[in-house]
Amino acid sequence: MSQKPLQGVKVVEFGTLIAGPFCARVLAEFGAEVIKVESPDGGDPLRQWRKLHEGTSLWWYVQARNKKSVTLNLKHPDGVALARKLCANADIVIENFRPGVMEKLGLGWEVLSADNPGLVMVRLSGFGQTGPMAQQPGFGAIGESMGGLRFVTGFPDRPPVKSGISIGDSIAGLWGAIGALMALRHREVNGGRGQVVDVALYEAVFAMMESLLPEYSMGGHVRERTGNIMPGITPSNTHTTRDGEHVVVGGNGDAIFKRLMLAIGRSDLAEDPALAGNAGRSARADEIYAAIDAWVGAHDVGDVLDVLKRADVPATKVYSIADIFRDAQYAARGMLEEAALPDGAAFHVPGVVPRLTESPGATDWLGPRLGEHTDSVLAALGLGAENIAALRESGAI
Template identity: 60%
Template sequence: MAGPLEGIKVVEIGALIAAPFAARLLAEFGAEVVKIEAPGDGDPIRKWRKLHSNGTSLWWYLQSRNKQSVALNLKSAEGIAIVKRLLEQADILIENMKPGALEKLGLGWDVLHALNPKLTMVRISGYGQTGPYKDRPGFGAIGEAMGGIRYTTGEAGGVPARVGVSLGDSLASLHAVMGALMAVLRVKTGQGDGQMVDVSLVESVFNLMESLVPEYDLLGHVRERSGGALPGIAPSNTYPTRDGAYVVIAGNSNPIYKRLMAVVGRPDLADDPRFAQNDGRAAQATLIDAAIAGWTSRHPIDAVLAALEAAEVPAGPIYSVADIVRDPHYQARDMILEQQLPDGVAVKMPGIVPKLSETPGEVRWQGPALGEHTDAVLARLGWSAAAIAQLRAAGVVQ
């Protein structure tokens, strides 16, 4: 079945997380993605985190699935000529090099727009392509720090904490995909030519920060760290259970709050007029949380979850990856896929999000070997086998 992005051609000049994740999402829904890697070691993510027995990162197989790998020396004139040939036919370029790096290679926006006016150029960087910080190096962790989310994450009065994944990079990837598709839609519907999509890691995180700015501007309020609670929204927190587990409960709508208080045996709090609305509950969140924790701590987590589900109160356990992999709902939704690595070893991988009813995404192959598709891509572009052999001998391609 053809994916919704069938026929869309994408070139990725990126490494590690932000640009590669964005390109992976497009590839999962049918886009043809050619990933440009440096000869020799290729994308550093090939060696990041846990490695398979063959020395390749398991993350690589996931992050680069459905992509074609072309190993190309961008420091050579011949390599730049190949990239330009690719981009003449492409719909989208996704890159996450330092601002100005592509310009030094002769691949800046003005050059590429003249080469292919329909091309959408997605640029992901720490701080964006303009502004006083644009030349600073930026990683996702710095985006999280300066985008506001690190300041609000952690225990009250404690050290700012990070989420255990590369959140800043992934948020930038999602904004990059959104911008790319909006820009391509404009081209495909005849509303105009291609454009540059400027995505900042810092701004991608900042875009999630809800009402932080107006609360500070009008009220002078600085949202602080609050552990498992959601400041200003109550009750919404993490509560201990008798067997040492934790449950997240979100009882913050008015009717749900009343049902929750009935479950925990506190009808007095349910009927108290002070707590009829969220603002009143938020002002006494400590009191309400103590009542809920008093109940959860007397029961094992399975009993807590069963009682809350029966009362239609949103609640859930805190899952480890082991919990996720064996969860029947994840399995029923095809969120745990059984895949084969190149050596034939079976491995579980995450499924595809979102779920489209008519043109769902699919996994066609896992992350490729370095330069695995170099010859095939160059042949499609018009290079003969003899010319490709000459390029390889000259160190232009691998």
């Protein structure tokens, strides 16, 4: 197997919690050397988020996999000096502080790029590095709300709802990783000069919002919450089976719709010329959904899925993590990786995506102990054991 595609790329991560660390995680999974700088006083708060095992978050072991943890006290001048030295040898620096924090620490773009003109600096923040809201705090929930996602999520007679995960942060992290790779490519073909990748959470979400803007700009249309259906794309909905399971049925292709209607015993709808195209189906969406609801509601989930599979109609049960854990497709593609915690306890972590046939990513190690790699990373910078011991004694690391 060939080496990973980002082998040889050096990354310094100053991120905490989700957006910055997720960005760095993607790079680490594909071979980048990611040095995660953490405060000696507890490190990244994500270490203590959600379900813990022996005092450490299970999430942490995934979010920080393949990363090296180095503790630096960025309130100590020697800690800042070491951070600058790390950045001077890096290809990418990732940070997700509020704009201006890195500058106050003495680690702003002007300083770091003067030390390292080829540096790419990924800056993730609530509202970006410029504009009237730049200095305001902004988390993923704010980005999802201001970016338009939450307004269209939920049912029309109820308040907007959130996704079950911190999707805004993760989307921003992905844009950060994409931007970093594009900036590295630009550096390669344009004389070696680095640049800033400026990712605002609300813009990262807004970029995913499909036709929201042109529909409003052209005719004043405001897309509203529509529950589990997408108006104008019919049929695609969630239905409840006789045994109380929820299934999604996507029959919005012309040929697929006909197969679906025949499968549920509605040949009248299958052969109706007015329903042969999406526009006609959307005009009679309530009638179509009532027919599917009635059929699905009269059968158990296994029978529903068997019938639709034979009819070649896209359909699935709405999976819980328990369903995912026992699903043959997930297992066949290695998406449920077996791993072991430091105390030997067995658990699973998600497989790495996307899949590259020649140079795939992988989990090389799980999220490290706080400061686990401090000594080895500083030794690689040329510091001796006595120097490192003195820095630790002074509180710099």
